């Protein structure tokens with residue numbers, strides 16, 4: 321039998337020393353190689369990655385076309401500095417991305433990841449108003465229970481209570497404001513229709529504009545589908561149209577963060593295509609752009625932004641040393657060609673539908689001990705979440721004792737021991753970030769049917785085992 325993974329409570333002395341300050345409170349096992357959705361660990365085990373790291377590895381590890389493109393690029397040109405020289409793969413990738421928006425975008429620029437992309441979005445939005453002589457615009461409106469990155473400005477823009485907490489006292493507060501999330505299943509009132517709920521949210525945004533002074537607002541910023549905080553929460557119908565109408569009315573920008581939801585994760589290249597088809601003025605993408613082969617993000621700009629900047633300063637005032645890196649852009653271009661060339665959006669729509677069907681069948685069956693605790697199973701194409709609710713006991717819900725742990729993390733750990741990587745989260749069901757447990761699945765777009773079945777089998781086994789240990 322394969323050796324078990326190290327659990328957080330196991331003595332650290334059995335492990336080799338590490339000089340990395342790791343992100344998890346336990347020592348993560350060491351991966352040595354990967355192939356498709358499989359990862360091989362130093363301890364000899366082969367595990368399945370059902371979440372692509374963090375919705376990143378969208379075509380799995382080791383794709384020959386990407387490896388070839390990266391090797392060829394290294395042989396040709398490894399680095400130029402973007403203030404001095406552009407490069408061929410960056411120009412080609414920009415062409416591809418701008419044309420992927422069916423007219424929504426006119427220019428694009430590159431950075432090295434998601435947080436950098438959202439920082440760049442904010443600075444580009446501000447530059448647009450600075451260049452177009454509206455310097456009084458200084459306020460961003462984000463949403464509670466959102467996540468836009470781990471830098472100080474992106475933590476300020478977003479509202480992820482757990483990730484903000486240690487830094488709350490040094491975050492920017494005067495330029496960043498928040499309105500309610502769009503999470504109907506949790507926050508739509510029983511006496512409201514979907515239209516009423518959207519109208520309440522629209523009005524709240526308009527009231528926030530009026531409170532701040534409408535001509536001081538730079539833009540409203542949202543994840544098209546929310547990821548790390550609430551877990552694959554899509555907006556109600558008409559929501560983005562309503563929110564954009566407020567931005568348009570007061571001349572502010574409508575800005576979308578598609579770092580997790582974009583580049584095919586939801587079965588279309590841009591997630592907004594599925595939600596009212598409302599294109600943003602500015603958009604950030606990252607994870608599915610480089611598919612984990614390289615560190616890359618991009619900012620996509622509409623004609624309005626492009627014209628505003630081209631007609632004044634004419635250049636981007638923001639930048640980093642590694643932006644538009646030739647190897648990163650060559651790899652990302654290859655990843656995008658694999659997605660289109662192998663028809664992977666169609667595959668992930670099919671396999672995602674199977675994943676959703678199996679999760680529903682297995683978790684909600686009359687035999688499932690977890691059924692009474694399943695609050696929601698949601699998602700589409702390559703992105704799914706299961707949300708559990710242990711907070712409100714009812715006659716058919718036995719009491720549980722989580723012993724100070726959180727169900728999401730316990731299931732994540734148990735699945736890891738069983739050879740399955742998924743992500744567990746806590747705190748997505750109230751604005752304070754103290755309640756709610758969900759687990760997230762985001763497999764590679766080239767995942768196969770038998771792999772989906774295996775993922776669900778291991779997940780159900782892990783979740784039921786954890787449950788049997790906490791039920792009182």
Ligand SMILES: Cc1ncc(COP(=O)(O)O)c(C=O)c1O
Nearest residue numbers: 433434435467468469547579580
């Ligand atoms: C919606 C969203 N925005 C921004 C980020 C930050 O990206 P990165 O971790 O690459 O800095 C993430 C990462 O999970 C994300 O999900």
